[in-house]
Amino acid sequence: MNDQLARSLFMDYLYDEISDEERSKLETYLENHPKLRKELQELQETRSLLQRMPELNPDQQLLMVEPNDRTFGRWWQQAKQLAPDSFFGKSVLAAAAIIILLLITGSVAQLHVETTGKGIAISMGYTPTVNTGLSNQEAEALVQKLREENAATLSKYTESIHRQNREQLKKMVTYFQEQRINDLQLVDQTLDELQQNTNYRLRQTNEYLGQVLQTVSTGD
Amino acid sequence: MNDAKLIENFRNGDMEAFNRLVKRWQQRIHRFAYRYFASHDEASEITQKTFIKAYKKLNTLENTDKFSAWIYRIANNLCLDETKCASRRRSASMEALPKHPVAENLSSNPDQLVQQEDLESILQLALRQIPAEQRIVVIMKEYEGLKFREIAEVLGEPENTVKSRLYYGLKKLRTLFEQWNIELEALRYE
Structure with a gap:
């Protein structure tokens, strides 16, 4: 064995992947080669230091793919988990389920419930009466009546x-007659006023003329 | 019921079988992505995408006994894709990343003890600073407990390549812890 061969066995030795025979040979060789022994010891110390790294515990989980092969049993389990826990919730759910079941059954069986003065009549296979409409004569009479x-x-x-x-x-x-009468009265009144005004002015003129003539005759 | 049987049922139309697969695996995928990104949001997104892809491609899985490696491979590829996208948005070089505040304090005050929550964030920060291909192997080995053979199967790489990546990954982590003066203090805490 030489130094190079000894070094080539260091990793196997450090990580315990060496055969017993090679381990023995290496250890024997190292006893006489303190420099190599020190190098191996340093590598071992480095390993010890690296091993002090704390363990990791990732808290987050990766998203899983939704299974597409759900069996009836699994489906039933999941369906049961959706049911309410309280007694009241279960009762309401049961009542709703019964009503829905009755509605479906009634629809399929053509269930008919009729109340009369004598009681309630329930029948299945009920077919409602279809209105057949009016005859021609009734229709004509109705049209004639509507026309009248x-x-x-x-x-x-x-x-x-x-x-x-x-x-x-x-x-x-x-309205127009009243308006016309009013207009005529207004015209008449206006004419009267005009007449009076004219007469007054004529009288005034005559007085002035009389005074002028008197003044002229007095002057002569 | 093992994974192969669940896959068979899923292929026969039993959606619940896929749900059981998700329940069985989502925590592991989330943990893996969280260790990779140190972010619950990104881890949740990767987990979601992983199972969406698994849902679409499960019919193409030839050997149903290899479901474990197959689902980890999907998650791993999504993590690497996201890293490529993120690296275009920001620089991811070791020098460019800031040192953790607790690590800063420890560098200046070595007697200070490391609290458990501080230790977790320091370890996450250290993991973020090693190359993605080494980080994935460290996570699968340290936190998922996969065998070298299984990791090689997930990554489609030879076992020796897996061991080599783990070796260099541990060495770089050791270097970081020494720079931050973390290891001795953390061991003292023990």
């Missing part, structure tokens, strides 16, 4: 409109 009613209504409506129009017209004529 419409004509009467229209006639009343027309008469009402005419009456309203006449009243409106009458009111307008009355």
Whole structure:
């Protein structure tokens, strides 16, 4: 063995992956080579230091893929977990389930419940009566009746409109006549005032003229 | 029920079998990614992506007995991809990274004892400062407890390459601890 070969066995020796034979040879060689022995010891100390690293415990878990092969048993277990825990919750759930079941059963079996004065009648396979409609004669009579009613209504409506129009017209004529009378009275009054004013002015003029003539004759 | 049986059931349409695989493996994958990034957010993201990829590709796994190596390989590749993306955003050289505040104190005051939570952050910082390929081997060996053969299978590398990466990884960690004056103090804490 030489130094290079001894070094090549260091890792196997340090990590206990060396055969007994090689271990023996190496240890024998190191006894006579303190420099190599020191080197191995330093490597061992380095290992010891590295081993002081605390263990890791990652608290987070990776997201898992949702299994796609759920059996009926697993499905039933998961369904049971969804059920409420309290007695009240279970009772409400049971009542709701019964109502839904009755509705479905009634729908499938065509269940019919009818209340009469004599009691309640429950029947299955119920088919509701379908209205077949009117005959031709009944339809014609109905149409004729509707036409007559419409004509009467229209006639009343027309008469009402005419009456309203006449009243409106009458009111307008009355209004215009009153307006005309008022206008005539106003014109008449204005003419009277004008006449009086004219007479007054004529009288004034005559008085002035009389005074002028008197003044002229006095001067002569 | 072992992993191979769960995979068989999943392939036959049993989605619950995949859920059981996730439950069985998510903690290990999360721990692996957390040791790699020292970040719960990034670890959760890597874990999520790992199982999404596993879900899509599980039908292509030929040997179902190799599920362990297969799922670690997916996680490992995602970690490396993320590292490449991150390295474009920031420099990851040893010199560029700041020294841990506790490590700074220990350098100036060697008598100070290291608290457990400080030790954890120092170890995480040290792991972040060794090359990714060495870090992965250290994590798989120290914290996941995989055999050299299994790590070689995950990485698709010879066992000797795995051992070599582990050897150099431990040596670099030792150097870092010595620079930070960590080791003796931590051992004293024990």
